[in-house]
Amino acid sequence: MLLPEAVLINGQTGSISPETGRYTKRLSELRQIFQDRTALETMVSERNDPIIYEVLEYKKEGSDLFFGTTIMEPGTVGEEFFMTRGHFHKRRDMGEIYYTQSGHGVLLLESRDGRSEVVRMDPGVCAFIPPDWAHRSINTGDEKLVFVWACNVEAGHDYGVILERGMRKIVVRRHGHEAIVDNPQFA
């Protein structure tokens, strides 16, 4: 029998307890998504292949919903801020919510027909991600970016499209400022 449970979330560290699963993404696993491959390889070798983000989840067999946290480290690869892979959901009728707990960033979204949108990620902002919008989180601050996400267990992830062709916009630090610009490598 599936029982109710209290899941303690630390909005500063992103820890959840109990936690049913997690994965960690290091820079070497994200080679495809950054523009500056030279800067990337230098960081992988000289900075010991840093962690870019971790995803912790609470998922129970028999539940329609699941939720968890994403913990993003601050930093840049060349001029691009650390970011997640970005994905559509497999289920085109299922969206998601991202509720920022600490840190500052940008949620970059792209509809199936190529419209770009941005939602600021600041503490207290719950981003509504409609069905069939690709989404990628980008830590533009100088501390961890921590957010709680929730969606249907059946939503699924489709990383392929974004990995192959990128997103139409990139988020970079230029002259000390954050800028959202066209992706010169967009296929």
Next chain:
Amino acid sequence: MLLPEAVLINGQTGSISPETGRYTKRLSELRQIFQDRTALETMVSERNDPIIYEVLEYKKEGSDLFFGTTIMEPGTVGEEFFMTRGHFHKRRDMGEIYYTQSGHGVLLLESRDGRSEVVRMDPGVCAFIPPDWAHRSINTGDEKLVFVWACNVEAGHDYGVILERGMRKIVVRRHGHEAIVDNPQFA
């Protein structure tokens, strides 16, 4: 076209912006759920029918999920703490999450076959409510209890069962302490 959006949530007041709907429950609308009807009628007439709780929501046509906040006032009716009506979902395969932002309370749950469970509601606790568990929130603190909830738009509410027969447990203040006891009026 359904667009992404930033929804700002104030964890202290429970306000959400933008907000697409809300309702307010005053004590006179909750006559059925409290034990002490004399104390209730006195409060309705002498304390101007106080607000017990408000529910604010963000719901978009075409989204699978919706979310919002519940803002519960502190207080008691007789010895019972202020509480929500309590409900099952119409969809027996759909649960919910309740993420407490401020205040302190108790989430009282009851499975379809009559098992009672309690999850503490304290800031940072995300309560996992499995499908087909009735749930009722109870503010046992002396400040507002504010939580963010999220579920499938199709989950629906079935208030009838709990309104008619109550829940097996009640949460009361006795000798200055919170206590979870058997409901003497449980039908």
